[in-house]
Amino acid sequence: MRIYLPGTWPMLRRLVKTGKFDPIGGTAFALTPKLRESYVTGDDEELEYAAMSEAARASLRLLAVEFGLGEDQVPARRVVVAADLEDVKLRPDLDDGAVRITGPVPMSAIAAVHVDTEExxxxxREAAGAVDKADLGDLDAEFLVGEAEDQELSWYSPEEVSFLVDLGDL
Incomplete structure (x- = not known):
């Protein structure tokens, strides 16, 4: 199953260093039956994009925590790691596309990495500070989150991640 793992820049650094991506709490997103049911129309590609978008919003939440802990030097870029795994458990108690995995994801299972551009x-950064309020219905916060979600994530192959991290850390 193709899954989408939310992450941050420090998590990408660890991936490059260890060869494994360690998702927080084992949380990921995928094209689950519940996600498919929540859309009236859409082919698999569109629904996979919806799952990836849920992971990108979860990445905003991770960034909000890092910034809240004073980690202001962390690049304000959403990170989503796409991987193919078999041992995935559905989480119907969470968001429609939420799944749980156990353990770190080896580089060999990673299909792609999606990251915001510097622009x-x-x-x-603004959206990370507003994502919780947006989830609670604050219209101004929803606007800020929408501004970030309007930014398309760039695609990188697993082989490009170390170069991406090196360039981003300059």
């Missing part, structure tokens, strides 16, 4: 950093 998106301002919008992403």
């Amino acid at each position: 998106a950093e301002h919008a992403v």
Whole structure:
């Protein structure tokens, strides 16, 4: 099953260093039956994009925690790691596309990495500070999150991740 793991820049650094992506709490997103039911129309590609978008919003939540802990030097970029795994458990108690995995994901299972560009950093930083309020219905916060979500994530192959991290850390 293709899954989408929310992450942050420090998590990408650890992936490069260890060769494994360690998702927080084992949380990921995928095209689950519940996600499919929540859409009236849409082919698999569109629904996979919806799952990836849920992971990108979860990445905003992770960034909000890092910024809240004073980690202001962390690049304000959403990170989503796409991987193919078999041992995935559905989480119907969470969001429609939420799944749980156990343990770190080896580089060999990673299909792609999606990351915001440098140009998106301002919008992403603002959205990370507003994502909780947006989830509670604050219209101004929803606007800020929408600004970040309007930014398309760039696609990188697993082989490009170390170069991406090196360039981003300059």
